[in-house]
Amino acid sequence: MGASVAPSFANIFVHNLEEKRFVDDILLLWNGTQELLLEMVNEANSCHKTVKFTVEVSDIEIIFLDVNLVINEGKILTKLYRKETERNSILHANTFHNPSTIRAIPKGQFIRAKRITTLNTDYECSSQVMLSWFVERGYSPSNLRYTMEEVSSLSREDLLQGKGKVKKNNTRIPFILQYVKHSKEIEKVVKKYWPIIQGDRQFGKLFVQPILFSYKKGRSIRDVLCPAVPQKVSKERFLGT
Structure with missing residues:
Protein backbone atom coordinates (compact mmCIF):
# COMPACT_ATOMS: atom_id res chain seq x y z
CA MET A 1 0.00 0.00 0.00
CA SER A 58 -19.64 -19.73 -8.53
CA ASP A 59 -22.23 -22.44 -7.94
CA ILE A 60 -19.63 -25.20 -7.53
CA GLU A 61 -16.17 -23.97 -6.52
CA ILE A 62 -14.62 -20.74 -5.28
CA ILE A 63 -11.28 -19.59 -3.87
CA PHE A 64 -11.10 -17.56 -0.66
CA LEU A 65 -7.57 -16.55 0.40
CA ASP A 66 -5.73 -19.88 0.88
CA VAL A 67 -8.91 -22.00 0.97
CA ASN A 68 -10.54 -23.82 -1.94
CA LEU A 69 -14.26 -24.36 -1.28
CA VAL A 70 -16.14 -27.00 -3.28
CA ILE A 71 -19.81 -28.02 -3.07
CA ASN A 72 -20.04 -31.80 -3.28
CA GLU A 73 -23.34 -33.64 -2.78
CA GLY A 74 -24.83 -30.73 -0.88
CA LYS A 75 -21.82 -30.33 1.42
CA ILE A 76 -19.10 -27.68 1.45
CA LEU A 77 -15.64 -29.25 1.35
CA THR A 78 -12.47 -27.25 1.87
CA LYS A 79 -8.85 -27.83 1.02
CA LEU A 80 -5.61 -25.88 0.91
CA TYR A 81 -5.15 -23.59 -2.08
CA ARG A 82 -1.94 -22.26 -3.59
CA LYS A 83 -1.52 -20.00 -6.56
CA GLU A 84 0.28 -21.48 -9.54
CA THR A 85 2.76 -18.60 -9.39
CA GLU A 86 3.47 -19.03 -5.67
CA ARG A 87 7.15 -19.52 -4.92
CA ASN A 88 8.78 -21.33 -2.04
CA SER A 89 9.31 -18.53 0.47
CA ILE A 90 9.53 -20.68 3.62
CA LEU A 91 12.16 -19.46 6.06
CA HIS A 92 15.37 -21.38 5.36
CA ALA A 93 16.48 -23.80 8.05
CA ASN A 94 20.01 -22.37 8.03
CA THR A 95 18.97 -18.78 8.64
CA PHE A 96 20.16 -17.06 11.78
CA HIS A 97 17.14 -17.60 14.02
CA ASN A 98 16.48 -19.27 17.33
CA PRO A 99 16.46 -23.06 16.66
CA SER A 100 13.15 -23.42 18.50
CA THR A 101 11.61 -21.01 16.00
CA ILE A 102 12.89 -23.07 13.07
CA ARG A 103 11.57 -26.29 14.62
CA ALA A 104 8.11 -24.81 15.21
CA ILE A 105 7.51 -23.65 11.62
CA PRO A 106 6.81 -27.07 10.00
CA LYS A 107 4.38 -28.16 12.71
CA GLY A 108 2.50 -24.88 12.48
CA GLN A 109 2.16 -25.20 8.71
CA PHE A 110 1.03 -28.83 8.84
CA ILE A 111 -1.56 -27.93 11.49
CA ARG A 112 -2.80 -25.09 9.28
CA ALA A 113 -3.27 -27.53 6.39
CA LYS A 114 -5.04 -30.00 8.70
CA ARG A 115 -7.48 -27.33 9.88
CA ILE A 116 -8.29 -26.14 6.38
CA THR A 117 -8.67 -29.55 4.70
CA THR A 118 -11.91 -31.49 5.10
CA LEU A 119 -10.86 -34.82 3.56
CA ASN A 120 -7.84 -36.78 4.75
CA THR A 121 -6.89 -37.59 1.15
CA ASP A 122 -6.60 -33.89 0.34
CA TYR A 123 -4.57 -33.31 3.49
CA GLU A 124 -2.15 -36.09 2.59
CA CYS A 125 -1.67 -34.54 -0.85
CA SER A 126 -1.08 -31.06 0.59
CA SER A 127 1.27 -32.35 3.28
CA GLN A 128 3.42 -34.13 0.69
CA VAL A 129 3.76 -30.89 -1.27
CA MET A 130 4.67 -29.02 1.92
CA LEU A 131 7.19 -31.75 2.77
CA SER A 132 9.02 -31.23 -0.52
CA TRP A 133 9.01 -27.47 -0.01
CA PHE A 134 10.51 -27.76 3.47
CA VAL A 135 13.18 -30.17 2.21
CA GLU A 136 14.11 -27.63 -0.48
CA ARG A 137 14.65 -25.08 2.29
CA GLY A 138 17.07 -27.28 4.22
CA TYR A 139 14.78 -28.93 6.80
CA SER A 140 15.50 -32.47 7.97
CA PRO A 141 13.33 -35.03 6.10
CA SER A 142 13.23 -37.39 9.10
CA ASN A 143 12.07 -34.62 11.45
CA LEU A 144 9.49 -33.52 8.90
CA ARG A 145 8.03 -37.02 8.58
CA TYR A 146 7.84 -37.31 12.37
CA THR A 147 5.98 -34.00 12.50
CA MET A 148 3.64 -35.11 9.71
CA GLU A 149 2.74 -38.28 11.58
CA GLU A 150 2.19 -36.31 14.77
CA VAL A 151 -0.18 -33.86 13.08
CA SER A 152 -1.96 -36.64 11.15
CA SER A 153 -2.91 -38.28 14.45
CA LEU A 154 -4.58 -35.09 15.69
CA SER A 155 -8.32 -34.61 15.38
CA ARG A 156 -9.37 -31.85 12.98
CA GLU A 157 -12.38 -31.04 15.16
CA ASP A 158 -10.13 -30.43 18.15
CA LEU A 159 -7.78 -28.26 16.08
CA LEU A 160 -10.69 -26.14 14.84
CA GLN A 161 -11.92 -25.54 18.38
CA GLY A 162 -8.54 -24.30 19.55
CA LYS A 163 -7.05 -24.53 22.99
CA GLY A 164 -8.33 -21.22 24.26
CA LYS A 165 -6.38 -18.84 26.43
CA VAL A 166 -5.57 -20.28 29.81
CA LYS A 167 -4.22 -17.80 32.30
CA LYS A 168 -1.19 -19.31 33.97
CA ASN A 169 0.31 -18.16 37.22
CA ASN A 170 3.83 -18.06 35.85
CA THR A 171 6.39 -16.65 38.24
CA ARG A 172 9.44 -17.49 36.13
CA ILE A 173 11.76 -14.55 35.63
CA PRO A 174 12.20 -13.71 31.93
CA PHE A 175 15.71 -13.23 30.63
CA ILE A 176 15.23 -11.22 27.44
CA LEU A 177 18.15 -10.73 25.10
CA GLN A 178 18.84 -10.35 21.42
CA TYR A 179 19.58 -13.61 19.63
CA VAL A 180 23.25 -13.64 18.66
CA LYS A 181 25.85 -16.24 17.76
CA HIS A 182 26.67 -17.14 21.37
CA SER A 183 23.13 -16.99 22.80
CA LYS A 184 22.84 -20.73 23.36
CA GLU A 185 26.24 -20.87 25.06
CA ILE A 186 25.15 -18.08 27.39
CA GLU A 187 21.93 -19.95 28.11
CA LYS A 188 23.84 -23.13 28.99
CA VAL A 189 26.16 -21.28 31.38
CA VAL A 190 23.27 -19.53 33.16
CA LYS A 191 21.32 -22.78 33.53
CA LYS A 192 24.42 -24.59 34.77
CA TYR A 193 25.06 -22.16 37.61
CA TRP A 194 21.43 -21.23 38.33
CA PRO A 195 21.25 -23.69 41.29
CA ILE A 196 23.86 -21.54 43.04
CA ILE A 197 21.44 -18.61 42.99
CA GLN A 198 18.57 -20.85 44.09
CA GLY A 199 20.65 -22.08 47.01
CA ASP A 200 21.28 -18.59 48.33
CA ARG A 201 19.84 -18.19 51.84
CA GLN A 202 18.64 -14.64 51.33
CA PHE A 203 17.48 -14.56 47.71
CA GLY A 204 17.05 -18.25 46.84
CA LYS A 205 13.32 -18.21 47.63
CA LEU A 206 12.82 -15.60 44.90
CA PHE A 207 14.25 -17.88 42.22
CA VAL A 208 12.52 -21.20 42.88
CA GLN A 209 11.58 -21.74 39.23
CA PRO A 210 14.18 -21.83 36.45
CA ILE A 211 14.77 -18.70 34.43
CA LEU A 212 12.80 -18.20 31.22
CA PHE A 213 14.91 -17.31 28.19
CA SER A 214 13.23 -15.11 25.59
CA TYR A 215 15.01 -14.01 22.45
CA LYS A 216 14.47 -10.97 20.29
CA LYS A 217 15.29 -10.99 16.61
CA GLY A 218 18.96 -10.43 15.95
CA ARG A 219 20.31 -7.91 13.49
CA SER A 220 20.41 -9.04 9.88
CA ILE A 221 22.34 -7.74 6.88
CA ARG A 222 19.19 -5.90 5.87
CA ASP A 223 19.08 -4.13 9.23
CA VAL A 224 22.67 -3.01 8.75
CA LEU A 225 22.34 -1.88 5.14
CA CYS A 226 18.78 -0.52 5.31
CA PRO A 227 18.07 0.61 8.89
CA ALA A 228 14.51 1.63 9.70
CA VAL A 229 15.79 4.74 11.46
CA PRO A 230 18.46 6.54 9.41
CA GLN A 231 21.63 7.14 11.34
CA LYS A 232 23.28 10.50 11.50
CA VAL A 233 26.39 10.78 9.38
CA SER A 234 29.06 13.00 10.80
CA LYS A 235 30.41 15.57 8.39
CA GLU A 236 34.17 15.45 8.23
CA ARG A 237 35.78 18.76 7.54
CA PHE A 238 38.91 19.23 5.52
CA LEU A 239 41.93 19.56 7.86
CA GLY A 240 39.54 19.74 10.81
CA THR A 241 38.26 23.20 9.89
Whole structure:
Protein backbone atom coordinates (compact mmCIF):
# COMPACT_ATOMS: atom_id res chain seq x y z
CA MET A 1 0.00 0.00 0.00
CA GLY A 2 2.96 2.33 -0.20
CA ALA A 3 3.48 4.32 2.99
CA SER A 4 3.49 2.45 6.30
CA VAL A 5 0.47 4.42 7.54
CA ALA A 6 -1.60 3.56 4.44
CA PRO A 7 -3.20 0.37 5.87
CA SER A 8 -4.31 2.25 8.99
CA PHE A 9 -5.90 5.02 6.95
CA ALA A 10 -7.56 2.45 4.67
CA ASN A 11 -8.99 0.55 7.65
CA ILE A 12 -10.38 3.75 9.17
CA PHE A 13 -11.97 4.75 5.86
CA VAL A 14 -13.56 1.36 5.12
CA HIS A 15 -14.69 1.02 8.74
CA ASN A 16 -16.66 4.23 8.31
CA LEU A 17 -17.95 3.23 4.87
CA GLU A 18 -19.07 -0.33 5.62
CA GLU A 19 -19.74 -0.05 9.37
CA LYS A 20 -17.36 -2.12 11.48
CA ARG A 21 -15.41 -3.91 8.75
CA PHE A 22 -11.75 -3.65 7.91
CA VAL A 23 -10.00 -3.86 4.54
CA ASP A 24 -9.98 -7.51 3.55
CA ASP A 25 -11.67 -10.12 1.39
CA ILE A 26 -15.01 -11.50 2.57
CA LEU A 27 -16.77 -14.79 1.87
CA LEU A 28 -20.52 -14.59 1.32
CA LEU A 29 -22.97 -17.49 1.07
CA TRP A 30 -25.82 -16.13 -1.04
CA ASN A 31 -29.27 -17.69 -0.79
CA GLY A 32 -30.79 -16.17 -3.89
CA THR A 33 -30.37 -15.69 -7.61
CA GLN A 34 -27.17 -14.49 -9.23
CA GLU A 35 -29.05 -11.53 -10.70
CA LEU A 36 -30.00 -10.29 -7.22
CA LEU A 37 -26.40 -10.69 -6.05
CA LEU A 38 -25.04 -8.61 -8.93
CA GLU A 39 -27.76 -6.04 -8.31
CA MET A 40 -26.62 -5.74 -4.69
CA VAL A 41 -22.98 -5.28 -5.80
CA ASN A 42 -23.97 -2.59 -8.28
CA GLU A 43 -25.90 -0.77 -5.58
CA ALA A 44 -22.89 -0.98 -3.24
CA ASN A 45 -20.64 0.45 -5.96
CA SER A 46 -22.94 3.44 -6.32
CA CYS A 47 -22.38 4.50 -2.69
CA HIS A 48 -18.97 6.06 -3.33
CA LYS A 49 -17.27 7.68 -6.29
CA THR A 50 -13.90 5.93 -6.08
CA VAL A 51 -14.38 2.85 -3.86
CA LYS A 52 -15.59 -0.08 -5.95
CA PHE A 53 -16.25 -3.70 -5.02
CA THR A 54 -15.45 -6.73 -7.15
CA VAL A 55 -17.12 -10.10 -6.86
CA GLU A 56 -16.42 -13.69 -7.90
CA VAL A 57 -19.46 -15.95 -8.16
CA SER A 58 -19.64 -19.73 -8.53
CA ASP A 59 -22.23 -22.44 -7.94
CA ILE A 60 -19.63 -25.20 -7.53
CA GLU A 61 -16.17 -23.97 -6.52
CA ILE A 62 -14.62 -20.74 -5.28
CA ILE A 63 -11.28 -19.59 -3.87
CA PHE A 64 -11.10 -17.56 -0.66
CA LEU A 65 -7.57 -16.55 0.40
CA ASP A 66 -5.73 -19.88 0.88
CA VAL A 67 -8.91 -22.00 0.97
CA ASN A 68 -10.54 -23.82 -1.94
CA LEU A 69 -14.26 -24.36 -1.28
CA VAL A 70 -16.14 -27.00 -3.28
CA ILE A 71 -19.81 -28.02 -3.07
CA ASN A 72 -20.04 -31.80 -3.28
CA GLU A 73 -23.34 -33.64 -2.78
CA GLY A 74 -24.83 -30.73 -0.88
CA LYS A 75 -21.82 -30.33 1.42
CA ILE A 76 -19.10 -27.68 1.45
CA LEU A 77 -15.64 -29.25 1.35
CA THR A 78 -12.47 -27.25 1.87
CA LYS A 79 -8.85 -27.83 1.02
CA LEU A 80 -5.61 -25.88 0.91
CA TYR A 81 -5.15 -23.59 -2.08
CA ARG A 82 -1.94 -22.26 -3.59
CA LYS A 83 -1.52 -20.00 -6.56
CA GLU A 84 0.28 -21.48 -9.54
CA THR A 85 2.76 -18.60 -9.39
CA GLU A 86 3.47 -19.03 -5.67
CA ARG A 87 7.15 -19.52 -4.92
CA ASN A 88 8.78 -21.33 -2.04
CA SER A 89 9.31 -18.53 0.47
CA ILE A 90 9.53 -20.68 3.62
CA LEU A 91 12.16 -19.46 6.06
CA HIS A 92 15.37 -21.38 5.36
CA ALA A 93 16.48 -23.80 8.05
CA ASN A 94 20.01 -22.37 8.03
CA THR A 95 18.97 -18.78 8.64
CA PHE A 96 20.16 -17.06 11.78
CA HIS A 97 17.14 -17.60 14.02
CA ASN A 98 16.48 -19.27 17.33
CA PRO A 99 16.46 -23.06 16.66
CA SER A 100 13.15 -23.42 18.50
CA THR A 101 11.61 -21.01 16.00
CA ILE A 102 12.89 -23.07 13.07
CA ARG A 103 11.57 -26.29 14.62
CA ALA A 104 8.11 -24.81 15.21
CA ILE A 105 7.51 -23.65 11.62
CA PRO A 106 6.81 -27.07 10.00
CA LYS A 107 4.38 -28.16 12.71
CA GLY A 108 2.50 -24.88 12.48
CA GLN A 109 2.16 -25.20 8.71
CA PHE A 110 1.03 -28.83 8.84
CA ILE A 111 -1.56 -27.93 11.49
CA ARG A 112 -2.80 -25.09 9.28
CA ALA A 113 -3.27 -27.53 6.39
CA LYS A 114 -5.04 -30.00 8.70
CA ARG A 115 -7.48 -27.33 9.88
CA ILE A 116 -8.29 -26.14 6.38
CA THR A 117 -8.67 -29.55 4.70
CA THR A 118 -11.91 -31.49 5.10
CA LEU A 119 -10.86 -34.82 3.56
CA ASN A 120 -7.84 -36.78 4.75
CA THR A 121 -6.89 -37.59 1.15
CA ASP A 122 -6.60 -33.89 0.34
CA TYR A 123 -4.57 -33.31 3.49
CA GLU A 124 -2.15 -36.09 2.59
CA CYS A 125 -1.67 -34.54 -0.85
CA SER A 126 -1.08 -31.06 0.59
CA SER A 127 1.27 -32.35 3.28
CA GLN A 128 3.42 -34.13 0.69
CA VAL A 129 3.76 -30.89 -1.27
CA MET A 130 4.67 -29.02 1.92
CA LEU A 131 7.19 -31.75 2.77
CA SER A 132 9.02 -31.23 -0.52
CA TRP A 133 9.01 -27.47 -0.01
CA PHE A 134 10.51 -27.76 3.47
CA VAL A 135 13.18 -30.17 2.21
CA GLU A 136 14.11 -27.63 -0.48
CA ARG A 137 14.65 -25.08 2.29
CA GLY A 138 17.07 -27.28 4.22
CA TYR A 139 14.78 -28.93 6.80
CA SER A 140 15.50 -32.47 7.97
CA PRO A 141 13.33 -35.03 6.10
CA SER A 142 13.23 -37.39 9.10
CA ASN A 143 12.07 -34.62 11.45
CA LEU A 144 9.49 -33.52 8.90
CA ARG A 145 8.03 -37.02 8.58
CA TYR A 146 7.84 -37.31 12.37
CA THR A 147 5.98 -34.00 12.50
CA MET A 148 3.64 -35.11 9.71
CA GLU A 149 2.74 -38.28 11.58
CA GLU A 150 2.19 -36.31 14.77
CA VAL A 151 -0.18 -33.86 13.08
CA SER A 152 -1.96 -36.64 11.15
CA SER A 153 -2.91 -38.28 14.45
CA LEU A 154 -4.58 -35.09 15.69
CA SER A 155 -8.32 -34.61 15.38
CA ARG A 156 -9.37 -31.85 12.98
CA GLU A 157 -12.38 -31.04 15.16
CA ASP A 158 -10.13 -30.43 18.15
CA LEU A 159 -7.78 -28.26 16.08
CA LEU A 160 -10.69 -26.14 14.84
CA GLN A 161 -11.92 -25.54 18.38
CA GLY A 162 -8.54 -24.30 19.55
CA LYS A 163 -7.05 -24.53 22.99
CA GLY A 164 -8.33 -21.22 24.26
CA LYS A 165 -6.38 -18.84 26.43
CA VAL A 166 -5.57 -20.28 29.81
CA LYS A 167 -4.22 -17.80 32.30
CA LYS A 168 -1.19 -19.31 33.97
CA ASN A 169 0.31 -18.16 37.22
CA ASN A 170 3.83 -18.06 35.85
CA THR A 171 6.39 -16.65 38.24
CA ARG A 172 9.44 -17.49 36.13
CA ILE A 173 11.76 -14.55 35.63
CA PRO A 174 12.20 -13.71 31.93
CA PHE A 175 15.71 -13.23 30.63
CA ILE A 176 15.23 -11.22 27.44
CA LEU A 177 18.15 -10.73 25.10
CA GLN A 178 18.84 -10.35 21.42
CA TYR A 179 19.58 -13.61 19.63
CA VAL A 180 23.25 -13.64 18.66
CA LYS A 181 25.85 -16.24 17.76
CA HIS A 182 26.67 -17.14 21.37
CA SER A 183 23.13 -16.99 22.80
CA LYS A 184 22.84 -20.73 23.36
CA GLU A 185 26.24 -20.87 25.06
CA ILE A 186 25.15 -18.08 27.39
CA GLU A 187 21.93 -19.95 28.11
CA LYS A 188 23.84 -23.13 28.99
CA VAL A 189 26.16 -21.28 31.38
CA VAL A 190 23.27 -19.53 33.16
CA LYS A 191 21.32 -22.78 33.53
CA LYS A 192 24.42 -24.59 34.77
CA TYR A 193 25.06 -22.16 37.61
CA TRP A 194 21.43 -21.23 38.33
CA PRO A 195 21.25 -23.69 41.29
CA ILE A 196 23.86 -21.54 43.04
CA ILE A 197 21.44 -18.61 42.99
CA GLN A 198 18.57 -20.85 44.09
CA GLY A 199 20.65 -22.08 47.01
CA ASP A 200 21.28 -18.59 48.33
CA ARG A 201 19.84 -18.19 51.84
CA GLN A 202 18.64 -14.64 51.33
CA PHE A 203 17.48 -14.56 47.71
CA GLY A 204 17.05 -18.25 46.84
CA LYS A 205 13.32 -18.21 47.63
CA LEU A 206 12.82 -15.60 44.90
CA PHE A 207 14.25 -17.88 42.22
CA VAL A 208 12.52 -21.20 42.88
CA GLN A 209 11.58 -21.74 39.23
CA PRO A 210 14.18 -21.83 36.45
CA ILE A 211 14.77 -18.70 34.43
CA LEU A 212 12.80 -18.20 31.22
CA PHE A 213 14.91 -17.31 28.19
CA SER A 214 13.23 -15.11 25.59
CA TYR A 215 15.01 -14.01 22.45
CA LYS A 216 14.47 -10.97 20.29
CA LYS A 217 15.29 -10.99 16.61
CA GLY A 218 18.96 -10.43 15.95
CA ARG A 219 20.31 -7.91 13.49
CA SER A 220 20.41 -9.04 9.88
CA ILE A 221 22.34 -7.74 6.88
CA ARG A 222 19.19 -5.90 5.87
CA ASP A 223 19.08 -4.13 9.23
CA VAL A 224 22.67 -3.01 8.75
CA LEU A 225 22.34 -1.88 5.14
CA CYS A 226 18.78 -0.52 5.31
CA PRO A 227 18.07 0.61 8.89
CA ALA A 228 14.51 1.63 9.70
CA VAL A 229 15.79 4.74 11.46
CA PRO A 230 18.46 6.54 9.41
CA GLN A 231 21.63 7.14 11.34
CA LYS A 232 23.28 10.50 11.50
CA VAL A 233 26.39 10.78 9.38
CA SER A 234 29.06 13.00 10.80
CA LYS A 235 30.41 15.57 8.39
CA GLU A 236 34.17 15.45 8.23
CA ARG A 237 35.78 18.76 7.54
CA PHE A 238 38.91 19.23 5.52
CA LEU A 239 41.93 19.56 7.86
CA GLY A 240 39.54 19.74 10.81
CA THR A 241 38.26 23.20 9.89
